[in-house]
Amino acid sequence: MEALVNQFFNLGIMAQAWPLMLKGAGLTVLLCLAVIPMGLAGGLLVALACTSHRRRIRWPVVVLVDVFRAVPPLALLIFISAGLPFAGLRLSPFMAVVVSFFLNNSAYYGEIMRAGIESIGTGQREAARSTGLTSLQTQAYVVLPQAMRNVLPDLVSNTIEVVKLTSLASVVAFAELLYSAEMARSVTYNASPIVMAAGMYLLLLWPAVRLASGLEHRLRP
Amino acid sequence: MTRYEAFLDTFFNPVVTQEYLPEIISGFLVTCQIAVLVVMSGLALGLVLAMVRSYRFWWINAVIIVCVDLLRALPPLVLILILYFGLPNVGLTLSGYVVLWLVLSLVLAAFAEEIFWAGITSVGQGQWAAARSTGLSFLQTLVYVILPQAVRLTIAPLTNRTIAITKNTALGMVIGVGELLNQATTAQSFAGNATPLMMATLAYLILFVPVVYLGRWIETRFAWRRV
Secondary structure, three states: OHHHHHHHOOHHHHHHHHHHHHHHHHHHHHHHHHHHHHHHHHHHHHHHHHOOOOHHHHHHHHHHHHHHHHOOHHHHHHHHHHHHHHHOOOOOHHHHHHHHHHHHHHHHHHHHHHHHHHOOOHHHHHHHHHOOOOHHHHHHHHHHHHHHHHOHHHHHHHHHHHHHHHHHHHHHOOOOHHHHHHHHHHHHOOOHHHHHHHHHHHHHHHHHHHHHHHHHHHHOO | OOHHHHHHHHHOOHHHHHHHHHHHHHHHHHHHHHHHHHHHHHHHHHHHHHHHHOOOOHHHHHHHHHHHHHHHHOOHHHHHHHHHHHHHHHOOOOOHHHHHHHHHHHHHHHHHHHHHHHHHHHOOHHHHHHHHHOOOOHHHHHHHHHHHHHHHHHHHHHHHHHHHHHHHHHHHHHHOOOOHHHHHHHHHHHHOOOHHHHHHHHHHHHHHHHHHHHHHHHHHHOOOOOO
16 A cells, blocks of 8 residues: 555655656646647638538538548557658657647547538528528628537637647657656656656646536436 | 658668568557457456446445446556556566556546446336246346446547547557557667658558548447437
8 A cells, every 4th residue: 555655646756757747747737828829710611611601611521530530549649740851841859749639630620510511401591691681790600600609619618638648648759748748757666757747737627527518418418 | 852752761771661661560469469459358357347337346346336437537658558557566467568558548448437437327226126026037137238328328439539549559658569650669779760650650650540431431320319
């Protein structure tokens, strides 16, 4: 029992690792602030393209979305950070993470928003157009607000997944929360820093998980 | 060498392909193996937990809810590192393969429990009352009346979640499991060429594109919101 506490909840080691972990947590938050808005914006473009009537716009985007949904995010990240340098394109760890997450998250957010847009009946669109709104105005003021509300639970739970996904950045040596914890662990030979990182992720995500299940239960038919 | 030839040489080099094909194939098989094991054990455990939860013993349910929340909120990579690096120091050494299987199964079980539970609660109380009044026991009602209706509702969200978690088999790379991505990165650093990574990417596409399509088909077939 004592060995267990010593290995996973060693307060001395946690205190030592605290400054490093705090820095890492800051970078994780920064990464989230970069990646989530970019994913939402990319997802909106993907959703609009996937519901477009023009085939030449729709098909290439649908194929790309399927490709990025099928490749594991870590494989994509490794490909961009370790594969592209062979072709002469060397990105910093931060940029590699941002680019690969943008591709991956746009596909996921896009798929959710597409479902939202498709849940709005054509009657809404026709009614809006008949009052004299342009098609852009119809999208922006009539279709999208309702579409987003319909898929809000899925958007929230996908955002939780995105925050969890930022832990993959540790694999390409971006010094976020998990990387800092892993570094502290390899110096101290003790798993407490990683347990501490887990605690910090919980602090960040538990309220969001509760919110997500609340929304799911409220909106169920 | 033109730019096009340089591109082919970097990403689709035939010599490198031939040399590392066996490694990539063995990695592919390991990935498939773990994926199948995780899906089976994760879904089974999730279903059992949801069934236990429907007995509504409050203290058991409190434990289930806390564990499920923990597994839903923590990044799987964090759990993998805690088990893989922490347990040996308290006298329990698990191989990377077992740790990967265990963590992904538990995470899938947590999500599956939540989805099955949502399905069970969405079946009307009248179904329970009617089934119990015909003399079926609680368990019989659950298995023969409630679950068949509940599971139908859960198929679409469950498929998507299962695909997402199965793709996390790539995390095995971090703890040295000989799966696809690990074989590819090792081969890539030996070959000094990006072709093995491209091969791995294509292998993932071969493995998961059909599953993604299946998921999409199931989604339109058993739509969650249109019940």
